[in-house]
Amino acid sequence: xxxxxxxxxxxxxxxxxxxxxxxxxxxxxxxxxxxxxxxxxxxxxxxxxxxxxxxxxxxxxxxxxxxxxxxxxxxxxxxxxxxxxxxxxxxxxxxxxxxxxxxxxxxxxxxxxxxxxxxxxxxxxxxxxxxxxxxxxxxxxxxxxxxxxxxxxxxxxxxxxxxxxxxxxxxxxxxxxxxxxxxxxxxxxxxxxxxxxxxxxxxxxxxxxxxxxxxxxxxxxxxxxxxxxxxxxxxxxxxxxxxxxxxxxxxxxxxxxxxxxxxxxxxxxxxxxxxxxxxxxxxxxxxxxxxxxxxxxxxxxxxxxxxxxxxxxxxxxxxxxxxxxxxxxxxxxxxxxxxxxxxxxxxxxxxxxxxxxxxxxxxxxxxxxxxxxxxxxxxxxxxxxxxxxxxxxxxxxxxxxxxxxxxxxxxxxxxxxxxxxxxxxxxxxxxxxxxx
Numbered sequence: 001x002x003x004x005x006x007x008x009x010x011x012x013x014x015x016x017x018x019x020x021x022x023x024x025x026x027x028x029x030x031x032x033x034x035x036x037x038x039x040x041x042x043x044x045x046x047x048x049x050x051x052x053x054x055x056x057x058x059x060x061x062x063x064x065x066x067x068x069x070x071x072x073x074x075x076x077x078x079x080x081x082x083x084x085x086x087x088x089x090x091x092x093x094x095x096x097x098x099x100x101x102x103x104x105x106x107x108x109x110x111x112x113x114x115x116x117x118x119x120x121x122x123x124x125x126x127x128x129x130x131x132x133x134x135x136x137x138x139x140x141x142x143x144x145x146x147x148x149x150x151x152x153x154x155x156x157x158x159x160x161x162x163x164x165x166x167x168x169x170x171x172x173x174x175x176x177x178x179x180x181x182x183x184x185x186x187x188x189x190x191x192x193x194x195x196x197x198x199x200x201x202x203x204x205x206x207x208x209x210x211x212x213x214x215x216x217x218x219x220x221x222x223x224x225x226x227x228x229x230x231x232x233x234x235x236x237x238x239x240x241x242x243x244x245x246x247x248x249x250x251x252x253x254x255x256x257x258x259x260x261x262x263x264x265x266x267x268x269x270x271x272x273x274x275x276x277x278x279x280x281x282x283x284x285x286x287x288x289x290x291x292x293x294x295x296x297x298x299x300x301x302x303x304x305x306x307x308x309x310x311x312x313x314x315x316x317x318x319x320x321x322x323x324x325x326x327x328x329x330x331x332x333x334x335x336x337x338x339x340x341x342x343x344x345x346x347x348x349x350x351x352x353x354x355x356x357x358x359x360x361x362x363x364x365x366x367x368x369x370x371x372x373x374x375x376x377x378x379x380x381x382x383x384x385x386x387x388x389x390x391x392x393x394x395x396x397x398x399x400x401x402x403x404x405x406x407x408x409x410x411x412x413x414x415x416x417x418x419x420x421x422x423x424x425x426x427x428x429x430x431x432x433x434x435x436x
Contacts, residue, residue: 061111070144071104074137081136090132090181099128103141110148118145118154118161126168132181143203150207151214158207162200169196241400243290245347250286252354254279256324278323310342311335314367317350321365324357332369335376341430344404345378348412351397352380352424361387362421376428384421401426 078100082092090096103124110117121141128138142165149158172180174187261275311334318328337345349367356365362382370377398414401424405412410428417423 062108063111064108067104067108070107070141071101074100074104074141077137078134081134085134088182089134092133096128096131096133099124099131099133100138103128103138107141107144107148110145111152114145114149114152115154115157118142118149118158119164121145122161122165122168126165126172129169130172130176130180146203147207147210150204151211153211155208155211159204162204166193166197166200169193237403241347241403244397244400245351246286246289250282250289252357253282253320253324256357257282260325282320282323308339308343309346310337310339311345311349311369312342313346314349317346317353321353321357325363326353326357327364328353328367329364330367330369332371334369335371335430337376337430341376341408341428344408344410345376345426345428347404348378348401348424348426349380351401355397355424356380356382356422359386360422361385371430374429376426376430378424378426378428380424381417382421384416386422 075097078092078096082089092100103121106117106120106124122145125138125142129135142162146158146162149155149161170193173193174190177187257275257278261272261279264272264275314330314334318330321328334345353365353367356362360382362384365380365382368377368379368381370379398412401414402412405426405428408428408430410426413423413425415423
């Protein structure tokens with residue numbers, strides 16, 4: 001990270017004179033493109049088999065096959081019904097066949113215009129029934145139109161259409177039968193109207209159940225998509241954090257050693273050679289760690305080739321800091337930790353020491369490790385003063401440390417000390433592994 005120091009210590013970007021240290025984990029990361037696609041997905045059309053359709057597939061908006069099959073079934077079935085009801089109902093003529101065809105053909109638009117289709121189908125079937133034509137599978141077209149309207153979200157329109165259908169049929173059968181064909185027709189029993197009303201209610205109930213399940217499936221699909229995006233975002237953030245911590249520490253050491261080598265190139269060639277050797281070793285180590293991080297991109301889910309660093313590598317950090325001219329004193333023994341907590345603790349100490357190298361005029365730092373009550377306390381102090389030097393950092397160090405601590409429900413305090421210098425204090429809730 002690349003924070004600026006003020007008088008008496010380092011000043012991170014969020015700190016101003018007189019402002020106390022911030023406590024606790026940072027706020028959640030905002031996602032600019034969080035999807036609430038449950039309602040949008042619920043409103044998509046279904047294909048001919050009732051499955052969810054792709055919005056970019058035009059064929060799913062024109063159910064040709066099901067419409068043709070249903071229309072043929074209605075025409076053929078009504079022909080058989082005509083023979084079965086011969087003498088009781090009016091024989092099919094061209095007008096009757098046109099009404100049958102119209103009731104079926106309207107269903108081709110049921111995905112695009114469900115409300116006009118359900119009312120148009122009801123009107124065609126009522127005209128067919130009012131003209132005295134044989135009862136038959138034509139009523140199936142009303143059922144399909146109602147189902148499509150309810151599932152697509154036009155519930156009230158579908159209810160109104162079905163209410164109109166039942167009321168129109170009752171009016172034809174019990175009030176207008178004397179003026180409508182066939183001649184000599186008598187009013188049916190009201191029990192028949194009760195059966196029709198039951199059929200209508202059952203149809204609406206099944207449609208509502210299908211709509212509810214479809215919306216539930218859509219919400220589940222949207223939630224799975226959101227979860228997948230969250231996992232991808234978290235993985236990208238983890239990789240970015242690892243790359244930042246690896247590169248920031250290594251480049252800071254290389255930067256310091258390069259300055260030493262340039263300064264002593266003429267006056268002390270042996271010391272310059274030592275600085276170049278340190279640069280070579282550190283750059284090789286950084287390349288290895290970067291390669292390990294990038295391997296997770298090439299083979300997601302594969303086991304890492306090397307174990308993740310932990311506090312057991314703290315002596316390496318001390319040695320690397322010493323090569324950069326910083327004397328580090330460690331107080332306390334690193335406990336055995338779960339891998340995630342161990343990595344987070346190592347990276348926090350690494351980043352804190354990197355900032356001492358970059359921004360502090362002090363050549364001494366203290367690392368204190370304390371464990372108790374299920375918590376690990378990591379405290380990194382230096383005595384300052386701030387140098388204001390810029391080692392090419394990105395300014396994301398404190399943010400990265402806070403994100404690591406927040407991922408474990410821990411806290412980070414970072415800011416100038418009252419007596420001068422700078423302090424980073426991390427408190428991580430952990431359950432230490434049993435000592436072997």
